[in-house]
Amino acid sequence: MELIFIEKEEARKVLRTHRDSGMDFLRDLIGMDWGDEGLGVIYILENSTTHATMHLAVRTTDRNKPAIYTVCDMWSIAELYEREVYDFYGIRFIGHPDMRRLFLRNDWEGYPLRKDYDASEAINPIRLTNEPPEDVQRSYEIEEDKEFAAIAKRENFMHVDEYVINIGPQHPATHGVLRFRLALAGEEIRKIDIHCGYIHRGIEKLCESKTYPQLLAFTDRLDYLSAHQNRHALCMCIENALGLEIAPRVQYIRTIMDELQRIDSHLLMLSCAAMDLGALTAFIYGFRDREKVLDIFEEVTGGRLIQNYNIIGGVQADITTGWEAKVKDYCTYQLHKIKEFEDLFVNSIITKNRMKGVGVLTREEAISYGATGCTGRAAGWACDVRKRHPYALYGQVDFKEVLYTNGDSYDRVLMRLDEIKQSVHIIRQLIDNIPAGDFKQKTKPIIKLPEGRFSAAVEGSRGEFGVFIESHGDKSPYRVKFRPMGLPLVACMHKILKGCKIADLITIGATLDYVIPDIDR
Amino acid sequence: MEMKKPIIKSIPYEEFKDNETLEALIKELNKERTNVVVGALDDLINWGRSNSLWSLTFATSCCGIEFMSVGAARYDFARFGFEVTRNSPRQADLIMVAGTITHKMAPVLKRLYDQMAEPKYVVAVGGCAISGGPFKGSYHVVNGVDKILPVDVYIPGCPPRPEAIMYGMMQLQRKVKIEKFFGDKNRHQNPREVRREPIIVTNAPVEGCEKTDK
Ligand code: SF4
Numbered sequence: 001m002e003l004i005f006i007e008k009e010e011a012r013k014v015l016r017t018h019r020d021s022g023m024d025f026l027r028d029l030i031g032m033d034w035g036d037e038g039l040g041v042i043y044i045l046e047n048s049t050t051h052a053t054m055h056l057a058v059r060t061t062d063r064n065k066p067a068i069y070t071v072c073d074m075w076s077i078a079e080l081y082e083r084e085v086y087d088f089y090g091i092r093f094i095g096h097p098d099m100r101r102l103f104l105r106n107d108w109e110g111y112p113l114r115k116d117y118d119a120s121e122a123i124n125p126i127r128l129t130n131e132p133p134e135d136v137q138r139s140y141e142i143e144e145d146k147e148f149a150a151i152a153k154r155e156n157f158m159h160v161d162e163y164v165i166n167i168g169p170q171h172p173a174t175h176g177v178l179r180f181r182l183a184l185a186g187e188e189i190r191k192i193d194i195h196c197g198y199i200h201r202g203i204e205k206l207c208e209s210k211t212y213p214q215l216l217a218f219t220d221r222l223d224y225l226s227a228h229q230n231r232h233a234l235c236m237c238i239e240n241a242l243g244l245e246i247a248p249r250v251q252y253i254r255t256i257m258d259e260l261q262r263i264d265s266h267l268l269m270l271s272c273a274a275m276d277l278g279a280l281t282a283f284i285y286g287f288r289d290r291e292k293v294l295d296i297f298e299e300v301t302g303g304r305l306i307q308n309y310n311i312i313g314g315v316q317a318d319i320t321t322g323w324e325a326k327v328k329d330y331c332t333y334q335l336h337k338i339k340e341f342e343d344l345f346v347n348s349i350i351t352k353n354r355m356k357g358v359g360v361l362t363r364e365e366a367i368s369y370g371a372t373g374c375t376g377r378a379a380g381w382a383c384d385v386r387k388r389h390p391y392a393l394y395g396q397v398d399f400k401e402v403l404y405t406n407g408d409s410y411d412r413v414l415m416r417l418d419e420i421k422q423s424v425h426i427i428r429q430l431i432d433n434i435p436a437g438d439f440k441q442k443t444k445p446i447i448k449l450p451e452g453r454f455s456a457a458v459e460g461s462r463g464e465f466g467v468f469i470e471s472h473g474d475k476s477p478y479r480v481k482f483r484p485m486g487l488p489l490v491a492c493m494h495k496i497l498k499g500c501k502i503a504d505l506i507t508i509g510a511t512l513d514y515v516i517p518d519i520d521r
Numbered sequence: 522m523e524m525k526k527p528i529i530k531s532i533p534y535e536e537f538k539d540n541e542t543l544e545a546l547i548k549e550l551n552k553e554r555t556n557v558v559v560g561a562l563d564d565l566i567n568w569g570r571s572n573s574l575w576s577l578t579f580a581t582s583c584c585g586i587e588f589m590s591v592g593a594a595r596y597d598f599a600r601f602g603f604e605v606t607r608n609s610p611r612q613a614d615l616i617m618v619a620g621t622i623t624h625k626m627a628p629v630l631k632r633l634y635d636q637m638a639e640p641k642y643v644v645a646v647g648g649c650a651i652s653g654g655p656f657k658g659s660y661h662v663v664n665g666v667d668k669i670l671p672v673d674v675y676i677p678g679c680p681p682r683p684e685a686i687m688y689g690m691m692q693l694q695r696k697v698k699i700e701k702f703f704g705d706k707n708r709h710q711n712p713r714e715v716r717r718e719p720i721i722v723t724n725a726p727v728e729g730c731e732k733t734d735k
Pocket of ligand 1: 221306582583584619620621646650655679680681722
């Protein structure tokens with residue numbers, strides 16, 4: 001992967017020209033600590049029509065008061081990405097309207113992803129006191145005759161006369177530990193403030209001290225409903241870097257597993273969305289079908305939810321005899337059962353009333369927020385990685401990238417049903433033709449990646465999941481970054497929720513279908 | 522009057538892996554004999570309590586999904602009286618800590634625990650809640666929920682299978698069954714009082730669980 005460094009002062013101009021020439025999708029924004037060469041940021045841009053990608057980087061050598069210009073007016077998602085970089089590296093983004101920490105407590109000492117971070121318990125003990133509320137937005141400007149940015153503006157996020165309520169972090173409808181602060185006018189949502197980090201496990205930092213095979217275990221636990229796909233992405237990234245050729249049998253198994261995982265995830269999403277509307281029966285139905293997928297997984301991988309199946313150069317275990325027949329039976333069963341979902345849930349008048357026209361995200365907004373997956377495709381943005389940058393066997397199988405145009409909650413639900421059908425279609429093409437051969441290949445006992453930067457992306461269950469590795473030739477990576485599928489989805493809630501009723505927050509959240517450990521990493 | 526063995530109909534007493542801890546507990550309780558009437562009432566109340574353990578939904582990550590599976594049709598923990606999950610700590614008997622606890626979450630968890638009414642129990646589900654699991658050594662992960670809460674039952678696994686979760690819940694039932702309710706559990710406890718030894722669930726007997734499945 002080629003990285004072009006641009007001058008800090010020039011950065012905004014260069015980025016804007018690229019943006020205006022069609023690079024409208026900011027795939028990822030990666031904070032970096034290059035030691036003596038300074039701190040910096042890598043931008044991965046993509047053209048949403050031609051799918052050309054580009055990697056740019058900016059750096060600053062000042063370690064005490066590092067500052068870089070913001071790009072959040074060009075790509076909306078940069079607002080949260082930059083807050084993340086500020087949180088982990090302490091880089092201030094000049095012109096960013098709201099420089100607060102995103103994941104860590106606001107009384108946290110130090111910037112954990114810097115190489116010189118001191119992780120001792122004495123500095124950051126487990127605090128059982130409540131987090132001091134920080135309601136002040138700060139923006140930084142460069143003042144004349146000063147090199148570093150100083151606080152230019154402080155502004156209270158919520159005003160005294162606003163009616164503020166707090167949802168989460170322990171709230172069943174946020175699907176995990178996400179926290180919202182909402183300012184309401186009657187039932188209408190005026191402002192929304194998102195607090196992440198309640199399940200921030202510091203995976204990226206942990207990765208820097210582990211060997212490559214040890215990294216694999218973390219990906220399953222990021223978004224546990226895309227366990228196979230996540231791990232596929234990391235394996236692919238490492239294999240590409242090593243130049244390993246993957247046997248066709250492995251590619252077949254991986255593709256089938258990825259699609260089964262997608263079905264599993266979509267079933268869970270449908271059941272939970274129904275449960276959030278109060279339809280508990282649909283939850284039971286969804287889990288009934290999901291158990292069947294889990295049985296198929298368990299037979300081969302030994303795991304139900306977290307399977308630890310892909311390894312570098314292959315898969316952990318071969319498929320068992322008779323497994324194909326079970327998968328085929330399941331495909332027939334699932335297609336039949338989808339009818340039930342359609343009749344009982346999707347076509348019900350209650351669902352339609354609650355979801356049609358609610359929570360609309362337009363195509364342009366989806367691109368600007370980088371909201372990939374079913375959310376993006378429900379808004380009409382063809383953002384499927386399987387089509388954009390085909391990997392494994394997706395270039396060879398026949399399937400349709402389903403697109404809707406309304407971008408509302410209802411379309412996001414319909415997307416799921418259609419994707420299940422497409423997944424079944426993919427599996428059916430592959431299952432009878434699995435070639436014979438090895439299911440894994442011998443790799444060196446100690447895996448060292450060549451020096452360089454590598455990236456890979458797959459279509460996870462709820463969007464693009466990307467892996468970025470910078471290697472300095474050691475047995476552990478210098479920097480690993482996972483592109484979360486969920487962070488863009490949460491970011492676009494800002495846009496979607498304004499003016500919605502508070503009761504719709506729950507359905508919109510359910511249809512966006514984010515998984516919090518994937519957001520927080 | 523003597524405390525009885527903690528019996529669960531669906532799994533014979535011998536099939537539980539950890540009977541010693543409970544027996545030691547019984548011995549300790551039996552040191553000072555119980556009044557016949559109060560003891561009989563205790564039995565009755567504990568029978569009721571142990572068969573209607575309501576848990577607070579507190580799932581932070583992966584283990585929570587397995588907890589949801591236990592609630593769904595195949596595993597169906599309604600058979601044991603656990604099916605009512607509460608979203609408010611005021612109405613819950615126990616807190617299932619299913620998932621990683623981070624530094625930012627720790628005060629929230631502590632507050633939820635403090636808000637629960639006595640008698641209350643803590644079940645640590647999965648490697649993360651027990652020791653930090655795969656994330657031990659991270660700067661933002663609490664290495665085990667027992668650093669901040671007293672734990673009654675540990676259920677290892679990453680994630681534990683639904684059978685193991687049910688087995689762990691049954692262990693908790695047995696623990697509840699032998700407690701003294703009057704004069705002990707019905708009183709507010711001093712939080713600094715030393716809690717009794719936790720039960721550690723080691724590999725759940727799969728045959729035992731299958732029996733209950735039918
Ligand atoms: S123990 Fe394993 S499955 Fe459970 S929360 Fe931790 S990482 Fe996830």
